[in-house]
Amino acid sequence: MIPVSRPHFGIEEEQAAVAALRSGWVTQGPRVAEFERAFAAALGQLEAIAVSSCTTGLHLVLHALGIGRGDEVIVPSLSFIATANAVAHAGATPVFADIDLATYNLDAASAAKTISRRTKAILLVHQVGLPADVAAFRRLARRARVRLIEDAACAIGSQVNGRPVGADADVAVFSFHPRKLVTTGEGGMIVTRSRALARRLRSLRHHGVSMSDFARHASGKVVIEAYREVGYNYRMTDLQAAVGLVQLGRLPEFIARRQEQGARYDRAFAKHPALAIPDVAPDVGFNYQTYLLRLLPGARVSRDALMQRLLEQGIATRRGVMAAHREPAYKKTRLRVPLPATNEANRTAIVLPLYHAMTAADQDRVIEAVLSVV
Ligand SMILES: Cc1ncc(COP(=O)(O)O)c(C=O)c1O
Known part of the structure; x- marks a missing residue:
C-alpha cells in the first residue's frame, strides 16, 4: 500500500x-x-x-x-x-x-x-x-x-x-x-x-x-x-x-525533494482537462507539504469514487481539506456569507500520496492510476 x-x-x-x-x-x-x-x-x-x-x-x-x-x-x-x-x-x-x-x-x-x-x-x-x-x-x-x-x-x-x-x-x-x-x-x-x-x-x-x-x-x-x-x-x-x-x-533537503516530486505530479496532470493542479504564482516557493488535486466538471468519476478506485489499487488518499461548517461540531453555526468555493473544494479535492521516501516509480503508479480513472 x-x-x-x-x-x-x-x-x-x-x-x-x-x-x-x-x-x-x-x-x-x-x-x-x-x-x-x-x-x-x-x-x-x-x-x-x-x-x-x-x-x-x-x-x-x-x-x-x-x-x-x-x-x-x-x-x-x-x-x-x-x-x-x-x-x-x-x-x-x-x-x-x-x-x-x-x-x-x-x-x-x-x-x-x-x-x-x-x-x-x-x-x-x-x-x-x-x-x-x-x-x-x-x-x-x-x-x-x-x-x-x-x-x-x-x-x-x-x-x-x-x-x-x-x-x-x-x-x-x-x-x-x-x-x-x-x-x-x-x-x-x-x-x-x-x-x-x-x-x-x-x-x-x-x-x-x-x-x-x-x-x-x-x-x-x-x-x-x-x-x-x-x-x-x-x-x-x-x-x-x-x-x-x-x-x-x-529542511532545505526536504523541500528540494518535495518540489521535485510536486513538479512530477504537476507535469503529469497539468494538461488534463478534468484536473486542476495547485496554482503556484511565479513569486511563490511552495513546499508541497500536501499535493491537492481537484476534479473539474469533465471528470468521469466523483472524488469519492476516485478515492475508492485508488484504494482498490493499493493507493491511499485523503479527501482534500475539510470544511469546518459542514462538520457536526460547527453545523449549527449561522453563516454570514455564502461559501460556494469552500463547498466546491470540499467536494472535489483529493490529497495524493507525497512523502520524502516516495520513489519515482511509486509516483508513476499513482499517476497512471489517477489518469486511468479520471
Ligand atoms: C491549517 C492547520 N491549522 C492547524 C493545524 C493543527 O496543527 P497541530 O496538529 O499541530 O495542532 C493543522 C494540522 O494539520 C492545520 O492543517
Whole structure:
C-alpha cells in the first residue's frame, strides 16, 4: 500500500533523541531554547516560542491578545478543524469566510464582508503550505483595526518573493505534526516580532510562571518562582526539540525533494482537462507539504469514487481539506456569507500520496492510476 504521507527520520534524529533522554532535561530545557533560537534564525524572526502543538499555540496567541468571550475571529471554513477550534477554545466565535478556489486560501473580499463590530482578528491560513495573500489581509486588518494572526501550520519553508512564510508576520504559528515537513511527533512554534508578546506566551505556556525552570536551574541564587495568572500546560519537551533541531537542519533537503516530486505530479496532470493542479504564482516557493488535486466538471468519476478506485489499487488518499461548517461540531453555526468555493473544494479535492521516501516509480503508479480513472 502506498501511504498518503510518512514522516522522514534518520539516524541523526535517533541519536539526538537518545542524547536528550540521557541529559537529565525532560521538558523546556536547553534543547527547547536552542530549537527556538534556530527556528527564529531560520525565518529571520525576532522571537520563536515552542509549544505542544499548533492548535495550542493558536489558542495561546488568541488568549494572550485578550481575544475571548463575545469576540469574533474570521477564519476560513476550508481548513483542518483545529483552526476554528482554537478560536472556540479561546471562548470566541469563529466566523467563516470563503476561499479563492485557485489557492484554497481565504478570499479577502469574502472576509471583508464578514467583519462586524465584534471582530477582533483574522486567522489567515496558508492552506496545505500554499502562501496566502498576506499583503491584502494586512491592509484589511489595518482598515478594520483587527489583529492578523497567521496559521502557518503547513507552511514551513514556503516562500513569497524569497521571504519565508512567517518571516514578516506580527504573529504566526507552525505545526510539527507528523504530516508536516518538519516533525517532532507533536509540537508547534509561535513566531512574533513582539518581545512583550513572546514573554507573555512563554509564561502562559507553563501555567503563568514568572520564570522558566531552565532559568531557575541556571541561577546561582535560590529563586522561588511565582504563578502570576492562570495559564496552561502547552510545553514542548526537550526530547521533541532535539528531534526538531535535526529536522530543521534538513529542511532545505526536504523541500528540494518535495518540489521535485510536486513538479512530477504537476507535469503529469497539468494538461488534463478534468484536473486542476495547485496554482503556484511565479513569486511563490511552495513546499508541497500536501499535493491537492481537484476534479473539474469533465471528470468521469466523483472524488469519492476516485478515492475508492485508488484504494482498490493499493493507493491511499485523503479527501482534500475539510470544511469546518459542514462538520457536526460547527453545523449549527449561522453563516454570514455564502461559501460556494469552500463547498466546491470540499467536494472535489483529493490529497495524493507525497512523502520524502516516495520513489519515482511509486509516483508513476499513482499517476497512471489517477489518469486511468479520471
Ligand atoms: C491549517 C492547520 N491549522 C492547524 C493545524 C493543527 O496543527 P497541530 O496538529 O499541530 O495542532 C493543522 C494540522 O494539520 C492545520 O492543517
